[in-house]
Amino acid sequence: MAQSQEEEVILKVKRFNPERGFWWAEYKLKVDKFTQFTEALRRIKSEQDPTLSYRASCHMAVCGSCGMKINGEPRLACKTLVLDVAKKYNNNVIIIEPMDYFKPIKDLIVDWDEFYERMFKVKPRLYQAKEVLEGKAEHRLKPEDQRELWKFAQCIWCGLCVSACPAVVIDQQFLGPAAHAKGYRFLADPRDTITEERMKILIDSSWRCTYCYQCFNVCPRDIEPVTAIKKTRSFTKLYKDKSEVAEIGERHIEAIHESISKTGKLQEAEVYVKAYGVLQSLIDLVYMSGAGKLKYMLVQSKPVQNIKEIKKILGGE
Amino acid sequence: MKIAYYPGCAAHGLSKDVDIATRKVAEVLGVELVEVPDWNCCGGGFYDEYNEVGHVALNLRNLSQVEKMGLQKMVTPCSVCLHSHRLATYKYKEDKDIKKKVEKRLEGTSVKYDGKADAEHIVWVLIRDVGLENIKKHVKKPLTGLRVGTYYGCQMLRPEQIMGFEKAYSPTSLSELVAVTGATPVPFPTMTSCCGFPLIGSNPKGALKLAFNVLNGAKQSGADLVIHPCSLCHLQLDSLQLKVKAEFNVNWTMPAIYVTQLLGLSFGFSPEEIGIGKLAIEVLRSKGVI
Numbered sequence: 001m002a003q004s005q006e007e008e009v010i011l012k013v014k015r016f017n018p019e020r021g022f023w024w025a026e027y028k029l030k031v032d033k034f035t036q037f038t039e040a041l042r043r044i045k046s047e048q049d050p051t052l053s054y055r056a057s058c059h060m061a062v063c064g065s066c067g068m069k070i071n072g073e074p075r076l077a078c079k080t081l082v083l084d085v086a087k088k089y090n091n092n093v094i095i096i097e098p099m100d101y102f103k104p105i106k107d108l109i110v111d112w113d114e115f116y117e118r119m120f121k122v123k124p125r126l127y128q129a130k131e132v133l134e135g136k137a138e139h140r141l142k143p144e145d146q147r148e149l150w151k152f153a154q155c156i157w158c159g160l161c162v163s164a165c166p167a168v169v170i171d172q173q174f175l176g177p178a179a180h181a182k183g184y185r186f187l188a189d190p191r192d193t194i195t196e197e198r199m200k201i202l203i204d205s206s207w208r209c210t211y212c213y214q215c216f217n218v219c220p221r222d223i224e225p226v227t228a229i230k231k232t233r234s235f236t237k238l239y240k241d242k243s244e245v246a247e248i249g250e251r252h253i254e255a256i257h258e259s260i261s262k263t264g265k266l267q268e269a270e271v272y273v274k275a276y277g278v279l280q281s282l283i284d285l286v287y288m289s290g291a292g293k294l295k296y297m298l299v300q301s302k303p304v305q306n307i308k309e310i311k312k313i314l315g316g317e
Numbered sequence: 318m319k320i321a322y323y324p325g326c327a328a329h330g331l332s333k334d335v336d337i338a339t340r341k342v343a344e345v346l347g348v349e350l351v352e353v354p355d356w357n358c359c360g361g362g363f364y365d366e367y368n369e370v371g372h373v374a375l376n377l378r379n380l381s382q383v384e385k386m387g388l389q390k391m392v393t394p395c396s397v398c399l400h401s402h403r404l405a406t407y408k409y410k411e412d413k414d415i416k417k418k419v420e421k422r423l424e425g426t427s428v429k430y431d432g433k434a435d436a437e438h439i440v441w442v443l444i445r446d447v448g449l450e451n452i453k454k455h456v457k458k459p460l461t462g463l464r465v466g467t468y469y470g471c472q473m474l475r476p477e478q479i480m481g482f483e484k485a486y487s488p489t490s491l492s493e494l495v496a497v498t499g500a501t502p503v504p505f506p507t508m509t510s511c512c513g514f515p516l517i518g519s520n521p522k523g524a525l526k527l528a529f530n531v532l533n534g535a536k537q538s539g540a541d542l543v544i545h546p547c548s549l550c551h552l553q554l555d556s557l558q559l560k561v562k563a564e565f566n567v568n569w570t571m572p573a574i575y576v577t578q579l580l581g582l583s584f585g586f587s588p589e590e591i592g593i594g595k596l597a598i599e600v601l602r603s604k605g606v607i
Contacts, residue, residue: 071487073486144414209515210513210515211515213472214471217476217478230369231366233366245520248518253518257364257368260358260364265329267326269330287557287558291596293594296331299329300329305355309428310378313374314375
């Protein structure tokens with residue numbers, strides 16, 4: 001087999017230790033089209049600089065230990081080929097940094113303790129019925145239920161989605177995308193017996209997600225944690241002990257549904273008043289007026305003519 | 318160039334100025350925007366959490382109308398409408414279970430979606446189909462001296478594999494458009510962060526914090542104002558800007574205008590003609606642009 005052509009790249013690595021803080025180091029090396037970032041880092045460590053620290057284990061996107069930022073993108077270093085990145089950015093100089101959000105320990109190694117705490121908060125295992133545990137009964141999973149759960153069961157706890165998530169940064173009560181993917185996997189499992197407890201853990205938090213799709217974008221396993229969060233929100237109507245955040249959120253989505261069902265469009269003014277109440281709507285009206293936006297307050301989209309079709313599409317009449 | 322046009326509910330409501338500026342700019346550039354007949358709401362980025370099958374079906378109804386128009390491209394000025402339609406077609410094509418349920422739901426309706434039409438963003442059309450050189454020809458009043466923060470937000474960029482126009486972590490489209498107007502593009506660290514609009518419906522405090530992070534990021538990078546590509550970012554960053562200001566007790570504003578409003582200014586439209594808000598007018602005046 002012909003030797004794959006090699007190209008020279010420069011890896012600029014953001015390094016850290018507690019004594020010195022952050023600094024940048026540059027490493028030049030030749031790679032071919034098969035070279036993963038974990039392999040490039042291994043070669044740097046063994047051939048150029050034994051002080052460089054990073055985590056890597058399986059080298060096949062299963063263990064989730066080699067998460068880092070590569071040219072600003074949260075990626076698994078083992079699943080990312082050096083020359084693919086050079087090609088995407090049309091530049092053989094590539095920047096490698098530790099994941100955002102996590103506390104750095106040394107170089108590309110970050111502290112995962114808080115991440116694990118979040119993951120364990122959602123009780124990431126199946127709580128089966130007593131009879132099943134005692135071997136007195138079987139609890140089979142239907143194929144359609146398996147299909148629903150499968151995607152969300154693939155999380156490898158790499159933390160990339162959390163490192164990219166803006167809601168985690170501003171809101172300590174938000175569990176984060178990975179914990180929600182894991183939580184929903186058990187919330188939606190018909191064999192699980194602690195549904196009420198899971199709703200208590202997950203529902204308030206699910207309304208704290210901002211739907212920015214960072215987690216969808218960066219997940220190396222295509223899990224779509226944001227989808228798990230959206231699906232978790234649908235459990236809110238089953239849950240009685242709702243927090244204020246969940247209550248406003250539920251009112252808001254109900255108002256959206258009502259508006260689309262009635263007119264086929266989202267009539268903002270009506271949705272606003274229904275979601276936030278008259279007082280808060282009036283306060284916001286004052287702010288909008290100050291910004292010179294009052295003239296558009298009463299502009300309304302024309303309702304859809306074929307409203308009967310809209311109702312049918314929404315699963316109504 | 319004739320393209321199906323989907324304004325979306327916000328651009329026919331509180332963000333009407335987005336619609337006004339987009340139509341005027343398109344006309345100058347020779348792009349014929351034909352409004353999709355009897356279009357419906359895309360779900361505003363939320364409806365899939367409430368009714369996933371209904372969400373896909375609603376979006377397919379719009380795209381089916383586009384196919385009936387004999388067109389394949391449906392352009393929207395709203396990143397959320399773009400995202401909602403592209404997510405719906407992605408699910409319809411990739412998820413057999415959803416497809417089956419959607420088809421069942423659409424039985425007996427006028428919706429016939431052949432999978433040919435899809436949504437695109439006006440920014441994509443401007444850059445790829447109209448071209449920066451063509452746009453430049455229409456610049457009558459270069460916005461020299463104006464420093465414009467380029468805010469991309471979330472849904473025009475992510476998920477990258479479904480949006481597909483540019484790199485989610487290093488987008489350049491808005492910088493390219495700003496440069497054409499003669500203004501100076503100012504990329505800033507929070508330019509691809511979330512504006513917080515989706516949180517307004519459940520956690521308004523968190524929403525304002527995210528909006529502040531965006532505006533403050535632009536401020537710290539030396540921008541005079543920011544442009545953005547979304548009717549809903551417009552509500553958050555422009556219409557509610559004074560609420561953000563009050564919440565964080567700052568003495569500055571960072572006006573946010575829609576991308577075609579900036580283009581419209583450079584084409585010679587007055588701020589009033591293209592619906593530019595009060596806060597931006599003050600800045601434009603102080604910079605000698607108007």
